[in-house]
Amino acid sequence: MDNGTFSVFTVGEKPITPNFDSSGNPVRRRQQHRKSRNGCGNCKQRRVKCDESLPSCLNCTRRNLKCNPALGLNRTGKNEKPLAAYPEPSNQHTRSKSTEALPSLSSVLQQSIAIDFESNESWTQDDKALFRHFRDFTSHTLAMHTDLWRTFMLSSALNDEYLKSAVLLLSSAHINSSLPENHPNRRPVLNHFANAIAGLRIALNEKITAQSFDSIVGCSFLLIHYSWAAEESDPDTTNHFREIVGLINGTKNCVVEGQDLFQESALYEVFRHRPGMKLEKVIEESVTKSTQTSALFNHSLMCGLGTKRATGASVDNSHAIQKLLIVLEAIELSQPSVEDCGIFHDIVRYLFTWPLQCTKGFMEQVEDQEPVSMLALLYYYAAAVNISSRKVWWMQNRAQVIYSSLKSRLEGQCAGCTDPAIALAEGRL
Numbered sequence: 001m002d003n004g005t006f007s008v009f010t011v012g013e014k015p016i017t018p019n020f021d022s023s024g025n026p027v028r029r030r031q032q033h034r035k036s037r038n039g040c041g042n043c044k045q046r047r048v049k050c051d052e053s054l055p056s057c058l059n060c061t062r063r064n065l066k067c068n069p070a071l072g073l074n075r076t077g078k079n080e081k082p083l084a085a086y087p088e089p090s091n092q093h094t095r096s097k098s099t100e101a102l103p104s105l106s107s108v109l110q111q112s113i114a115i116d117f118e119s120n121e122s123w124t125q126d127d128k129a130l131f132r133h134f135r136d137f138t139s140h141t142l143a144m145h146t147d148l149w150r151t152f153m154l155s156s157a158l159n160d161e162y163l164k165s166a167v168l169l170l171s172s173a174h175i176n177s178s179l180p181e182n183h184p185n186r187r188p189v190l191n192h193f194a195n196a197i198a199g200l201r202i203a204l205n206e207k208i209t210a211q212s213f214d215s216i217v218g219c220s221f222l223l224i225h226y227s228w229a230a231e232e233s234d235p236d237t238t239n240h241f242r243e244i245v246g247l248i249n250g251t252k253n254c255v256v257e258g259q260d261l262f263q264e265s266a267l268y269e270v271f272r273h274r275p276g277m278k279l280e281k282v283i284e285e286s287v288t289k290s291t292q293t294s295a296l297f298n299h300s301l302m303c304g305l306g307t308k309r310a311t312g313a314s315v316d317n318s319h320a321i322q323k324l325l326i327v328l329e330a331i332e333l334s335q336p337s338v339e340d341c342g343i344f345h346d347i348v349r350y351l352f353t354w355p356l357q358c359t360k361g362f363m364e365q366v367e368d369q370e371p372v373s374m375l376a377l378l379y380y381y382a383a384a385v386n387i388s389s390r391k392v393w394w395m396q397n398r399a400q401v402i403y404s405s406l407k408s409r410l411e412g413q414c415a416g417c418t419d420p421a422i423a424l425a426e427g428r429l
Helices: 041-046 058-062 125-136 146-157 161-176 190-204 210-229 237-257 259-263 267-271 275-285 292-303 315-333 344-357 360-367 371-387 390-410 415-425
Strands: none
Touching (some): 041 058, 058 210, 125 146, 125 161, 146 161, 146 267, 161 190, 161 210, 190 210, 210 259, 210 390, 237 344, 237 360, 237 371, 237 390, 275 315, 275 344, 292 315, 292 371, 292 415, 315 360, 315 371, 315 415, 344 371, 344 390, 371 390, 371 415, 390 415
16 A cells, blocks of 8 residues: 555544643543433433434434333423334344453444345445455454444444445455455455545545444544555555554544544444453463563663664653553463453454554654664564464454564564564464
């Protein structure tokens, strides 16, 4: 992907400029509004504002749920009977879920949302097949949460073409990942990619609404997955990492800009989960304490691949490595089979979102090829190689290519700096 392909995050005429506190967290500006007392049961359960419209409130309409107006309460001056509180039954066939516990979600996402695309005559049979593949297979392999992709985002994709294109893009890339380069069953991806990017740009230049907010965030996260999954031979670490950081920070800025909409979105349940907190708890409670990763921090900062530059111990490098150490220790403690541990999904999600921890100063040092910053990336991509498998197909090839490039560039300068990363990538912890 050429530089700038993913530079889509502007709203209107200027980039989003959220406010952050001293810790780097977004400052919340909760909009004041009248408390909903006659809200439907679904909205009350999610603790979001209900617009109390009939026969169905906006929130239930967006989520394909049957609205259940409050029993005995009057929304429009006429008493109405409550409707069923559950969504339409789904006839779709889905794979059985992993026995590994996922973060708990509200019943809105746990319920099976009716997604009727099979009867849509405007869709091609190929599009339907790709949509079906995403629902039954691809959705189970992505970061964040299976139910988010399998139900909620697929429902949103029926209304937004660019999100639909992003779904078809990931489904195609998933199929291609298991086929040889010249296999006749490989699926084209460029049109889906171009349509997703173009549609996302248009959506970002319009006023963000409740419906577009969910689609913008969903499309953005699918494009982050694709930035890993895209089959390219370019091993340029800086380009790929810049791409990921730009996309994930752009998504974060959109969440901050639309935080009032975010509070009322089902996405809120997904984003509330903090994988870092769970990993830190596992590390703290573990009887076996990690050894190689715990020794990495001080040595790498002070040594810097043997250069011993003062810039290596910068606040930006220190912060990035401290945050990276959390997942490195979790991976080490999860050996010999990280896939079978009870925190695999949290490890994947933490690696997926670690670029959010990278400050502007860290990125500037990466651009300058500062040794400690490049060493942090070596460990990041080594961790991605360690966990990559068919369960995380989208990260596998790109992680290996960039890790190998970094290893060949940095290996031999200081074994104490690089050997733990090599052992991590090769599964020799």
